[in-house]
Amino acid sequence: MTPTPADHRASVDEHHARVAALLAGLRSTATETVALEAALGRRLSEPVHSAVALPPFRNAQMDGIAARAADLAGGRAVPVVGTVAAAPGAVAPLAPGTAVRIMTGAPVPEGADAVVPIERVVMTATEAGESAAVADAVPSGAFIREAGGDLPAGGEVLAAGTVLASRHIAALAAAGRSGVEVARRIRLAVISTGAELAAPGATLAPGQIFDANGPALAAAARAAGCEVVLQERSSDEPEDFAGVLARAAAEADVIVTAGGISQGAFEVVREVLEPHGAWVGSLALQPGGPQATARFAGVPVLCFPGNPVSAQLSFELFLAPVLRELAGLPARTVESRRLTVDLDSVADRVQLVRARADHAGGVTPVAGPGSHLVVAMAHADRVIVVPAETTHLPAGSEVTAWVL
């Protein structure tokens, strides 16, 4: 038998536009305060200004002596009258014609205008203690870090929108921040549907399969920067699904469902959401043909097919890019690779082919196209995207591949 002919299939581009419209309001303005320890990878929701100058005070760049540069001119020895450590406490002004030992980071005493690294100082014991002399000329300002040299007090440490890496957290800490205001993560709910689904870890009854979609879509959402606020299975009973959906809508910014949207007799997602104005249709896409979008209690709902490969690839294609952008994560890596074997593709369908890359720039499809082949997909590391109009690609063709 030949494949089912296409009838009224929407293009992938049309569906991207439909999803974009549905999710247009998803960029939340909600923020939350997190401690610096929990801020890694979060996106600042406001510019951060420093309460203090950085450095907060004039300090020594090296271990050495602090003195007036002029007092050291011509190699003249000056008495060393004390030591200034990098430690709390006020530091006495430096009397003219004297020097102090000083440690890196310690406040430079008022009156001193130069620090000389200890390796360049000739220290001599005297009756009164010790004296210091420097052979080379010492310029005023040498080895001194001025207060505010990195940032003046009130200066902007980081702009709003910065996605925080460790170097940003260093700057925030240096500026005295123990917590920051960040964009709240997108709260996502996952509902997998199907009377046949059992919880992983249970014992399978005849006719049951373990639910792969719930754990897979929840993990994909976390990888895309979301907080998963609900992950439940629903039977094919409309009351059951409507109940889960209501709980999801009360908690989530966006809801993802798997299953229940094709042409069969027990299509619970379709049955419950069509009266709410859902768009339900078929795309020129394989796997991932059946798709739906809806809004339930104001919350956008993306409905993916129930075959686990279809559900995962639908998430990657339509939702992950939006979520990653909102979370400030880098876009998916897309490569050009050379097919190692011939590849046939169904006409008038964008085909998403699970594949593995090699070290020679090649890419090879793995296993078959069946959208139930969840283990085979786990062993893939690329997805080849075959355009709708392409029906055959000879070995050696350059193809576009997503890096998984």
Add this chain to the structure above:
Amino acid sequence: MTPTPADHRASVDEHHARVAALLAGLRSTATETVALEAALGRRLSEPVHSAVALPPFRNAQMDGIAARAADLAGGRAVPVVGTVAAAPGAVAPLAPGTAVRIMTGAPVPEGADAVVPIERVVMTATEAGESAAVADAVPSGAFIREAGGDLPAGGEVLAAGTVLASRHIAALAAAGRSGVEVARRIRLAVISTGAELAAPGATLAPGQIFDANGPALAAAARAAGCEVVLQERSSDEPEDFAGVLARAAAEADVIVTAGGISQGAFEVVREVLEPHGAWVGSLALQPGGPQATARFAGVPVLCFPGNPVSAQLSFELFLAPVLRELAGLPARTVESRRLTVDLDSVADRVQLVRARADHAGGVTPVAGPGSHLVVAMAHADRVIVVPAETTHLPAGSEVTAWVL
């Protein structure tokens, strides 16, 4: 004044080797069980085999009818005697010369050897109910997914060492796993030293600065896949530092310290660790010259300088690659870029220059080289690595740059 001349400086390569030897035992064999919800990004510590075949039973690939292919030959109509849903429960064998409606994923009844998609079936109402006929020839096995077609029962779902992405979690769930055994994260302790350090969020007394190193190194460790089990500040009192160190050693696989290892008068890390056989020295590296390594109560200790830029770059250079490899994270991205300006570099020192990339393949140093410029470093997105022997690079030179 000219820079301090080099004296007995160890090379960066020597120190890499010293750190590698120190950390050779760090690959922990310790494992822990985590729920599937918490398994994203973790590394499997054992191969996972499936308790069930995948699929667990022979099932329909499409919504349609299930029948004996031979019974449909020549377009013959057969009575439709029932419906099989994708739902738990035993399914009765198919009587010869009959068909059943069947849903995607539903068990194919014993006796049936083909599924025909509903779009290709001509259904006719009869007195007894309805009958089904198919115009095209139906091959035996059509649209049936055989039990074990993805993986036989007992087959390996994933190999030990797999770093779990969402597609792996899908396969684990499909195989019935609700939790997995993964390598325990490396437990890392961070101790920042210096009497001058105040907790971010506190009010600064004269001579105090906020501790940037603690939060920065903890965040860098988390970004490199570690669990941070301790993050404390220590004064310059040996008893204080030894106390924190003992607490750290009781909890951590590896300890990182900042400060207290140079030539000043209050070098607490050096003072406490030299009696334990610490290596303390200077590297041909800027920033990051002072470095030390030790073992305390059997736990490896990496000691970085206290200037926050030096501490962060030391972590990136010497520790992050080891930790990322242990966590199964990808290696740092290194690029070749074109300098947009002239760059001078101190002789006989590997120089790590904070810089920003542009969209034309260029890279431009940011701010000055001062290792206290923590805000300037936050605004960098690259680090240019200048080899020790290089003292001048004209604008246009190709340089090696890490992506931060």
